[in-house]
Amino acid sequence: MNELKLIKKAIKGNKKCLQELLILHSDQLYRTAYLYVRNREDALDVVQETSYKAFLSISQLKNEHFFLTWLTRILVNCSYDVLKKSKKEIPIDNMNEREFDKGVTGVESLDLLEAIKQLNEKYKNAIILFYFQDLPISEVAQIMNIPENTVKTYLSRGKERLKMLLGGMNHNGKKLISRGIRED
Amino acid sequence: MEKNSFQEVYEKIEVPQEDVLKAIQNGMNRASFDVPKTKRNTKIVVWSTVAAAAILVSSSFISPSMSHVMANVPLLGKIYETFNDAIGRSLQSQELITELNKTASSKGIDVTITNAYYDGAVVGVTFNVKGNLNTEESGKVVGFYEIFDGDEGISDSKELVHMEPTDDGYIGHIQLSYPESELPQEATFPLEFKTIGGKEGSWRFDVPINQLPYETVTIDKESSEEFSGVKVHFDSILFGQASTAINYTATFPIQGKHDQVRLEVYDDKGDEINISMDGIDLKTIEENDHIIVKGRSIIPQSVKGETKYLEVHPKVAINEQDQFVSLNASTPVEIKADRQNLAVTIEKITVNDHSLGVDFQVNYGDEMGRSFGFFKDFARNDVLFVKETEKDIYMEPMQHAVKTIHKDELRFRSTFDIRKLDGFNLNNYVIRVNLGSLRANIPVELDKVKMDVN
Incomplete structure (x- = not known):
């Protein structure tokens, strides 16, 4: 069954179909959550919350073409909820040590991820959704509820800042970003 | 690291497959327990998502509710809603959009420029595409275009555009800030699509644009900060029909080549007004050991009648060496x-x-x-x-x-x-x-400048 059919059925209340859709996107859900919360346990919590909210509100989705936009918006919100909560519950010292002890499992590009963390919220959202999650600008605009041109502004600002944060990373080769829309 | 694209980094994040599936299952189970409380609960969840989305974008300026966005099947008449263009939407309601019907054909694909506007410093163009096209998984079509022949000196002169499906083709939308400090009243700007739906070709237009009536008010106010040696001189405000442009000239010392102006704007009630395009660099010159940047920021709404004055808080992120x-x-x-x-x-x-x-x-x-x-x-x-x-x-x-x-x-x-x-x-x-990461996040704050609107 293709994805659109699955979405249509899910909207009509077919739970199996929604579950299948979430599984279809599960890598993406986890990875994007991970970019925000930066540890495995919290990322899994975000996935669970997202799944919970998706099941509760799928019937509200009016246009099946917007499924991924809708789901991502829920995911981003859940990520911030979890971040807020963890700020309250864990002293920041412990949180950093905890991440440090574990290392960032399987991720070599520590610098880039660290740098992303330091971006302010709007640039971070734009960069994560566009460059990492690979959503088109129009969908990033809808998720963030801002015009497309603002997304572009945020992307170029965010990129500029990332380059700055990453310092000399860009000295030898031109491209830091493969999907640069104006890099070439 | 250098060669790693974002995508590669993304792919490298290890996914604990089983745990993720368990998390999805748990979410599903929790939701089915919640069902008896049905309607009320559902509503709360949906609204809290909307509320959270509103918080996410701290300076929200238009808030189509989520259901509105979701329900929106792209129709030509609703193109500005579809692409979330506040300026286009406002001009459309004032019937200030110029209809154009210019078609270019290549490789069996027809591109038609349908509408254009030129308000203050902002230009918007809408178009539709018909023909046999390859769509993305999402049902959209991607195009690549150049404006002003891809002039390297103009930011965003080469861009991707995503088109939305309609009943008989696709529609698309481009918005840009006119890339000159002097704004011509009438102009044509060259727009060429080079790829549409995976097919290379050339669909070229000289889009005629006529600037809508506007008012320019000279400001001549300045804000500077001695230690950093930065100065922002506000030159003028341009009041368009549905947009407002603030023109300024920033002066930095020579080592401040990468200094960056950011504006925050507040109305007479102290509420922040959203800026949709900030720090557009129009021209940079080096003169007497100084860097002089002509810049512009766009507010995507008309502020006349909305507020008595604009209070601008200029900030400059200073470039510092390690x-x-x-x-x-x-x-x-x-x-x-x-x-x-x-x-x-x-x-x-x-x-x-x-x-x-x-x-x-x-x-x-x-x-x-x-x-x-x-x-x-x-x-x-x-x-x-x-x-x-x-x-x-x-x-x-x-x-x-x-x-x-x-x-x-x-x-x-x-x-x-x-x-x-x-x-x-x-x-x-x-x-x-x-020190770079400190200064990027702690810009120098210059004195506020008040600009009368009426």
């Missing part, structure tokens, strides 16, 4: 930003057989309105121990532990493991203090 401290230096060593009140004091350096410890204080303990977490991140990432010969190469930092010595005073201790370093001595390693 600095280095020798391990032999007699402590304390103060590392100060050249043009801003930012500092890191290296208070003590201790070396023993297996580790090197650096005690330091950030900003003399002044948080400058930022959270402690921000400084903790800075302490972890930006005070590092590097090989002298590699100090300009930004590699993955050496593993180290950061301990907070005194939270309120922003005092930290970083401990680096030196056991595995070959040939370590006090002369071939240095401490690198990256």
Whole structure:
């Protein structure tokens, strides 16, 4: 069954179909959550919350073409909820040590991820959704509820800042970003 | 690292498959327990999502409710809603959009420019595409276009555009800020699509645009900050029908080539007004040891009648070089930003057989309105121990532990493991203090400037 059919059925209340859709996107859900919360346990919590909210509100989705936009918006919100909560519950010292002890499992590009963390919220959202999650600008605009041109502004600002944060990373080769829309 | 694209980094994040599936299952189970409470609960969830989305975008200017966005099947008449273009939407309701019907055909694909507007400094174009096209998985079509023949001096002159499906084709939308400080009343701007739906070709237009009636008010107000040597002179405000442009001239010292102006704008009630395009650099010149930048910021709404004045808070993110401290230096060593009140004091350096410890204080303990977490991140990432010969190469930092010595005073201790370093001595390693990340997040704030609207 293709994805659109699955979405249509899910909207009509077919739970199996929604579950299948979430599984279809599960890598993406986890990875994007991970970019925000930066540890495995919290990322899994975000996935669970997202799944919970998706099941509760799928019937509200009016246009099946917007499924991924809708789901991502829920995911981003859940990520911030979890971040807020963890700020309250864990002293920041412990949180950093905890991440440090574990290392960032399987991720070599520590610098880039660290740098992303330091971006302010709007640039971070734009960069994560566009460059990492690979959503088109129009969908990033809808998720963030801002015009497309603002997304572009945020992307170029965010990129500029990332380059700055990453310092000399860009000295030898031109491209830091493969999907640069104006890099070439 | 350098070769890694974002995508590669993304793909490398290991997914604990089983746990993720379990998390999805758990969410599903919890939801089915909640069902008896049905309607009320559903509503709360949906609204809280909308509310959260509104918070996410701190400066929300239009808020089509989520269901509105979701319900919106792209129709030509609703194109500005579809692409979330507030200026286009407002002009459409005032019937100020010019209809054009210009078609270019190539490779069996017809592109028709349907509408255009030119309000103040903002230009918008809508178009539709018909023909046999390859769509993305999402049902959209991607095109690549150039404006002004892809002029490198113009930002966003080469872009991708995503088109939405309609009943008989696709529609698309481009918005840009006119890339000159002088705005012609009538102009044509060259627009060429080079790829549509995976097919290469050439669909070229000279889009005629006529500027809608507008009013320019000369401002001549200035705000400067002595220490950083930056000055922002507000030249004029351009009141369009559905947009407002603030034109300014910023002056930086020669080392401030990468300084960056950011504006925040508030109305007479103290509410922030959203800026959709900030810090558009129109022209940069070097003159008498200064960098002069003509810049512009766009507010995507008409402010006349909405507020008596605009209060602009100019900020400038100052470009700062990284600095280095020798391990032999007699402590304390103060590392100060050249043009801003930012500092890191290296208070003590201790070396023993297996580790090197650096005690330091950030900003003399002044948080400058930022959270402690921000400084903790800075302490972890930006005070590092590097090989002298590699100090300009930004590699993955050496593993180290950061301990907070005194939270309120922003005092930290970083401990680096030196056991595995070959040939370590006090002369071939240095401490690198990256003030860049402090200054990027703590821009210099200039005095507010009030601009009358009426």
